[in-house]
Structures are given as structure tokens and as C-alpha cells.
Amino acid sequence: MEQLTVTRKEGADYILFELSGAFNAYTAVNIQTKLYETIEKQNVVLDLANVVELDASALGVIMAAHNDAEEYHTKLYLMSLSNEADKAILSTGFKELFRIINSVTEVV
Template sequence: MTGISVEAMERGAWTVLSVHGPINSYTFNELQEKTMLHAGRVDMAVDLSGVSSMTSAGIGVLLAAIEDAETAGKRFFVIAPSEVSRLAIESTGFADRFPTLPSIKELPV
């Protein structure tokens, strides 16, 4: 089973998590732990360009992070979702619940 890597970095006011690999029921814990550390505390973005597959486990982590951010009045963006993660987001029927930017450079100041 291929593993996942989640790297956190600071970019101005933003904390950006870059995810590489598949997000599924075996790997989502790492993403969940790192999003829970930051979501709702700081402005956060999750770069999904390196995601090779994403099941409902990944959608659930993103939704929780978005709701945490909304509650705390913080900003949240999904960055450059890969084709599979974009399809997973669209399969929810509520793609507009996932504010998305094409690249990390587009993050507002």
C-alpha cells in the first residue's frame, strides 16, 4: 500500500499542507491530524496537486477543516486539486463548498 506524505509550511499568513499520495481509510489519519492542528486556528490551505486518489475519508477531513475555519472566522483554500481529487470533490454535488485556487501563488495576502 502506497503511503501518504503531508508537509506543512508557512507562507505569509498562511499554513499550507502539501499532500502527496492516496487519501483513503488507511492514510487519512495523517492528514486529519495535521489539519486538526491548524484548522480554525490559522488561515490554511491544502495543496492537493500530488494526490493520487481520494476516497470519502479525504472529503470528510477537508469538510471538517472547512467547517472549523468557518466557525473560527479563518480562511481556507484547496490548492490545485489533482484530477482524481477534483472528481472526488465534484462527486459530493457541493464543489462550491470547497473554495479552490489554481496555484499556491494565488493565495490572498
């Protein structure tokens, strides 16, 4: 079973979570609580460049974080989508809903 590695970094006005590995039903717990707690207080960037799998459970976590950001007036950014992440997000039909960036310099 693939693992998910989560690395947290602080930026000027955001928290960056670098994800590496499989983001799925088995590994979502590695990021879910941290993500939800952080998005309540400040902007979050999810770096998905090294994600090799993104399933429906992971998409649910991302959607919930997006909705929380709307509620708490913060922003969720998805950065550097891997091919797998891009395909999964595109399949939802909601890709245009997300703030997708290529670099943390795009965080506003």
C-alpha cells in the same frame, strides 16, 4: 498500500500542506490532527496536485476542516486539484462550496 506524504510549509498568512499519494481511510490520520489544530488558528492551503486517490474518508476530513474554518473565522483553500481529487470533490456536489485556487498568491 499507497502512502500519504504530508509536507508543511509556512506562508505569510497561511500554512501550506502539500499532500502526495493516497488520501484515504488508511492515511487520513497523517493529516487530520495537524489540519484541525492548524485551521483553528490560521488559514490553511491543501495542495492536492499529487493526490492519486481521494475517498469518502478524506472528503470527510476536508469537509470537517471546512466547517472548522467557518467556526474559527479562518479559511481553507484547496489548491491545484489532481484529476482524482477533482473527480472526488465534484462527486460530492459541493465543489462550489470550497475555495479552490491554483497558486498561493490567490490566498486572501
